[in-house]
Amino acid sequence: MDPQVVDLRSDTVTRPTPAMRRAMYEAEVGDDVYREDPTVNRLQERAAEIFEREAALFVPSGTMGNQSAIKVHTRPGQEVICEERAHILNHEMGMMSAFSGTVPRAIRAEDGILKWELIAPQIRGRSDHRSRTGLVELENTSNLAGGSVYPRELSDEICDRAHEAGLPAHLDGARIFNASVALGQSVPDLTRKFDSVMFCLSKGLGAPVGSVLVGSKNFIEEARLVRKMLGGGMRQAGVLAAAGLVALEDSPKGLHIDHENAKFLALGLADFPGIKIDPSKVVTNILFLDVSGTGLISFEISKRLAVQRVLANGVTPKTMRMVTHYDVDRAGCERALQALREVLGVKQKKVFA
Ligand code: TLP
Numbered sequence: 157m158d159p160q161v162v163d164l165r166s167d168t169v170t171r172p173t174p175a176m177r178r179a180m181y182e183a184e185v186g187d188d189v190y191r192e193d194p195t196v197n198r199l200q201e202r203a204a205e206i207f208e209r210e211a212a213l214f215v216p217s218g219t220m221g222n223q224s225a226i227k228v229h230t231r232p233g234q235e236v237i238c239e240e241r242a243h244i245l246n247h248e249m250g251m252m253s254a255f256s257g258t259v260p261r262a263i264r265a266e267d268g269i270l271k272w273e274l275i276a277p278q279i280r281g282r283s284d285h286r287s288r289t290g291l292v293e294l295e296n297t298s299n300l301a302g303g304s305v306y307p308r309e310l311s312d313e314i315c316d317r318a319h320e321a322g323l324p325a326h327l328d329g330a331r332i333f334n335a336s337v338a339l340g341q342s343v344p345d346l347t348r349k350f351d352s353v354m355f356c357l358s359k360g361l362g363a364p365v366g367s368v369l370v371g372s373k374n375f376i377e378e379a380r381l382v383r384k385m386l387g388g389g390m391r392q393a394g395v396l397a398a399a400g401l402v403a404l405e406d407s408p409k410g411l412h413i414d415h416e417n418a419k420f421l422a423l424g425l426a427d428f429p430g431i432k433i434d435p436s437k438v439v440t441n442i443l444f445l446d447v448s449g450t451g452l453i454s455f456e457i458s459k460r461l462a463v464q465r466v467l468a469n470g471v472t473p474k475t476m477r478m479v480t481h482y483d484v485d486r487a488g489c490e491r492a493l494q495a496l497r498e499v500l501g502v503k504q505k506k507v508f509a
Contacts (some may be wrong), residue, residue, distance in 0.1 A: 162467065165476040196214050210372050218364075233258075239301070294328070315349035325350050339458070352375055365400075421493065447476055452499075453470065466495040487490060
């Protein structure tokens with residue numbers, strides 16, 4: 157890709173670092189379906205160690221990780237409680253229904269952050285008339301809610317209460333390392349009460365491919381079968397796991413820079429006439445802006461920005477998303493603000509003073 161392009165569409169667009177490419181080139185490999193890929197095994201052991209869990213499973217994507225977990229935790233006809241903007245509901249192609257035969261029980265929560273008081277009334281026990289709750293799912297950080305984070309007390313309480321109600325809890329922790337940096341709390345501390353956690357190597361951590369599921373030995377053995385059902389047995393996947401190992405060890409320490417850049421963008425955008433954004437809500441690497449006051453729909457703004465080699469997606473006609481990551485530095489953020497200023501015909505203010 158043209159290095160001059162400032163790509164704020166997602167942190168999925170990050171390209172592997174030289175260290176990752178070197179590790180991929182040198183990776184020892186074997187057939188992972190036979191459990192004989194030493195690099196995949198090392199990645200799984202290291203992930204389990206970092207999350208302080210019994211076992212881990214390398215999967216090709218976050219979607220496969222989440223959907224494998226849903227399949228293992230639930231039975232067809234059950235409900236999955238999640239927030240209305242959950243990735244499992246909005247961006248995983250209806251798989252919770254298509255594959256697991258479950259139905260979402262979506263709950264709207266401020267900033268995408270559920271509380272037990274919102275969940276409790278939605279739990280359905282055994283009944284002759286209604287489908288039963290099978291799983292509680294949380295997302296940390298919450299992508300579509302603007303990268304918001306769960307205070308640990310809230311997610312701990314939800315897990316404890318779900319368990320008391322006999323329900324498992326799964327975490328979509330695609331960006332749990334971002335949450336950990338934002339909250340200043342360790343990943344195992346933020347996640348230990350969940351029965352299973354999926355995290356992505358291929359988002360802010362920068363690996364080219366892959367996510368990991370962590371949990372108990374039993375859970376991971378079951379998830380392994382589901383991964384195979386989905387065609388996710390990847391054979392000599394060590395070339396991918398090698399980059400994942402580098403991502404896991406090296407990348408979390410740089411995430412605070414992405415968060416600072418997102419805040420910088422948010423503060424700059426807050427000064428634009430017609431754009432609504434609350435910079436105090438931007439705590440990780442994702443920001444949503446309401447462009448309805450600009451006189452242009454988001455998709456048109458996207459198109460015009462692209463001409464200036466700045467990429468950002470419209471999500472609805474009124475909203476756009478920007479995501480920072482290590483392939484966009486502060487100068488790139490300044491260029492994005494300048495391009496938007498030109499697109500919207502905004503006069504330069506003392507944004508960078
Ligand atoms: N998110 C992507 C898109 O699918 C929206 C992005 O650009 O942010 N959980 C969460 C919270 C995610 O944000 C994503 C990807 C996934 C799961 C799925 O990961 P992949 O793309 O690896 O299947």
